Amino acid sequence: MNKDMVYLDNSAVTRIDEEVLKAMKPYFFDTYAVATSEFAYTMGIEAKDALEEARATIADSLNADTEELIFTSGATESNNLALKGVMYNQKEKGHLIISDIEDFSVLNSAKKLEKQGYEVSYISVDEKGKVNIEELKESVRDDTVLVSIQHANQEIGTVQNIKEIAEYLEDKDILFHTDATHTFKRIPIDTQEVPVDLITISAHTIHGPRGIGALYKRKGVKIEKIMDGGFQEDNLRAGLENIPSAVGFAKAVELITEEENEKIKSLRDTLIEKVEEQIEDVTLNGSREDRSPQNANITFHYVEGESITLHLDMRGFAVSTGSACFSKSLEASHVILGIGGDHERAHGSIRFTFSRYNTKEDVNKIVEAIKDVVENLREISPLGKKGSE
Amino acid sequence: MSSPYSDKVIEYFQNPKNVGELEDPDGIAKEGSPACGDMVQLHLKVDEDTQKITDIKFRSYGCASNIATGSIITEMAKGSTIENAKDITWQEAADELGGLPAVKNHCSVLAVDALKEAIRDYEEKHGLVKEKVPTTMEVVKERLKHVMNPIHGLDVIKTNLIEDIEMKDKTIIVQVDLAEDHQFAPVVKEDIKEKLEPRWDIEEVIVKYK
Numbered sequence: 320m321n322k323d324m325v326y327l328d329n330s331a332v333t334r335i336d337e338e339v340l341k342a343m344k345p346y347f348f349d350t351y352a353v354a355t356s357e358f359a360y361t362m363g364i365e366a367k368d369a370l371e372e373a374r375a376t377i378a379d380s381l382n383a384d385t386e387e388l389i390f391t392s393g394a395t396e397s398n399n400l401a402l403k404g405v406m407y408n409q410k411e412k413g414h415l416i417i418s419d420i421e422d423f424s425v426l427n428s429a430k431k432l433e434k435q436g437y438e439v440s441y442i443s444v445d446e447k448g449k450v451n452i453e454e455l456k457e458s459v460r461d462d463t464v465l466v467s468i469q470h471a472n473q474e475i476g477t478v479q480n481i482k483e484i485a486e487y488l489e490d491k492d493i494l495f496h497t498d499a500t501h502t503f504k505r506i507p508i509d510t511q512e513v514p515v516d517l518i519t520i521s522a523h524t525i526h527g528p529r530g531i532g533a534l535y536k537r538k539g540v541k542i543e544k545i546m547d548g549g550f551q552e553d554n555l556r557a558g559l560e561n562i563p564s565a566v567g568f569a570k571a572v573e574l575i576t577e578e579e580n581e582k583i584k585s586l587r588d589t590l591i592e593k594v595e596e597q598i599e600d601v602t603l604n605g606s607r608e609d610r611s612p613q614n615a616n617i618t619f620h621y622v623e624g625e626s627i628t629l630h631l632d633m634r635g636f637a638v639s640t641g642s643a644c645f646s647k648s649l650e651a652s653h654v655i656l657g658i659g660g661d662h663e664r665a666h667g668s669i670r671f672t673f674s675r676y677n678t679k680e681d682v683n684k685i686v687e688a689i690k691d692v693v694e695n696l697r698e699i700s701p702l703g704k705k706g707s708e
Numbered sequence: 709m710s711s712p713y714s715d716k717v718i719e720y721f722q723n724p725k726n727v728g729e730l731e732d733p734d735g736i737a738k739e740g741s742p743a744c745g746d747m748v749q750l751h752l753k754v755d756e757d758t759q760k761i762t763d764i765k766f767r768s769y770g771c772a773s774n775i776a777t778g779s780i781i782t783e784m785a786k787g788s789t790i791e792n793a794k795d796i797t798w799q800e801a802a803d804e805l806g807g808l809p810a811v812k813n814h815c816s817v818l819a820v821d822a823l824k825e826a827i828r829d830y831e832e833k834h835g836l837v838k839e840k841v842p843t844t845m846e847v848v849k850e851r852l853k854h855v856m857n858p859i860h861g862l863d864v865i866k867t868n869l870i871e872d873i874e875m876k877d878k879t880i881i882v883q884v885d886l887a888e889d890h891q892f893a894p895v896v897k898e899d900i901k902e903k904l905e906p907r908w909d910i911e912e913v914i915v916k917y918k
Contacts, residue, residue, distance in 0.1 A: 623745055625771040629721065642745055642771075651745065656891055663742040699727050699775060701749035701767035702742060 448477030475605030476614025527571030735830030
């Protein structure tokens with residue numbers, strides 16, 4: 320890969336930080352035992368201590384207790400565990416509510432539950448991607464067990480008012496799960512302030528290792544285990560503990576600073592501002608105000624996203640698109656369609672997501688490149704002003 | 709690095725030939741739709757004496773396959789007779805480009821269809837269609853092969869999206885295997901109507917949902 324490549328696909332995965340890798344290394348080579356009980360051999364006890372220390376650090380970042388955190392293999396597993404774990408734990412098949420624009424791991428878990436006889440309501444979002452809270456309230460039934468609404472969207476970055484939703488559901492005695500994969504450590508959640516019951520978090524979006532995530536589960540919330548095997552993770556998630564990655568996850572949590580989040584936010588704002596100023600016929604997808612700091616998602620009308628990403632790739636930029644052509648499934652982004660966008664808007668949408676390693680120079684460079692690319696593609700396109708009359 | 713595209717596809721993608729429109733074209737065609745993410749527009753000029761395509765221009769809204777095929781097809785057709793141009797197949801275009809990824813077939817087939825449609829348009833406008841072909845079930849099915857199923861990116865006939873076709877006098881009723889509130893329902897309806905309504909012996913096209 321080109322070393323000068325400007326990587327702006329950080330909501331897919333981030334580059335691991337050297338400090339994180341350094342922290343993990345001893346748990347591959349020196350303290351590589353499984354986490355044993357305190358009555359076993361020294362290396363196992365040390366491994367157990369490292370795992371619990373990592374758990375405490377991560378739990379602390381949510382203002383939660385150490386025992387409220389379950390390590391998983393990542394955001395997908397955490398979302399599966401939250402939805403299926405809660406629903407399977409009921410005596411009767413209850414009702415679940417999610418939004419239209421959830422990540423596939425929530426969406427497809429809900430669809431699987433539907434096939435198994437559970438009822439699911441899907442709540443629409445407005446044109447900015449904000450969940451329609453009135454519709455949510457109307458969808459609540461006597462048998463509603465769980466509501467799962469993401470904190471911020473994976474594609475368009477819209478941040479939901481989870482506090483309002485959590486407080487409403489707390490009064491109704493309904494459990495609330497939020498997928499915070501794209502806000503964890505970027506927009507804090509204080510579990511003492513927000514009465515949320517379950518939170519999905521992951522290391523891959525914060526310069527940690529991939530393959531590790533966690534589910535915050537408020538004390539007293541009951542879930543059924545979905546990965547069967549041994550008694551790890553308080554008998555809620557079987558499988559060998561991934562101690563090196565847990566240690567790396569905790570290190571990644573420690574490394575994120577408020578200054579970094581401010582910097583990322585300012586890069587995002589500069590990109591949006593410059594694109595809107597310099598390129599005609601663009602639409603910012605998602606909310607301008609309530610937006611995750613790392614995300615910009617813009618539709619360039621009359622052109623198709625795969626063509627844009629391919630041109631940008633050839634010039635050394637990595638971005639992603641909601642276009643059907645980009646995906647293996649050839650389906651347009653359900654998120655852009657969910658916010659009332661048409662297919663053309665989905666096909667021409669480009670997601671830019673920033674990280675610790677991006678600079679102001681990167682923003683200047685990509686704006687110049689995209690201006691040129693979009694202009695060239697519009698010259699070819701039969702749609703819009705430059706196309707046929 | 710393993711790109712799914714051949715060097716030639718990339719070359720045409722970066723520098724497409726024959727882009728644009730023609731003034732007073734003899735034949736025009738538009739295949740695909742923005743909803744499917746791919747669309748090709750073709751304009752051509754035909755020399756009435758020699759029946760050769762003297763000029764041809766295209767525009768493309770789509771991915772690299774779509775742009776590259778649009779470009780190569782104009783080069784292949786330019787200078788050839790309309791009879792020969794009609795016979796250009798997707799496979800020939802794909803071979804000329806050094807191959808295309810299988811998943812992108814539908815994006816590139818559009819350009820080949822557009823060429824055939826533009827020639828048909830020319831023939832109809834210039835009275836070259838000897839007798840008006842009545843709209844039979846075969847004709848309807850053939851026309852519907854030009855309607856994309858956005859769910860799969862393949863045509864609605866091949867993907868069994870059409871449940872039933874009924875023909876009564878000058879009306880065609882097409883039963884589609886989609887719920888009315890499906891995200892693609894309006895797009896599919898519009899495309900079906902667009903392909904069938906211009907038939908000379910048809911007055912109404914009704915699209916019904918599940």
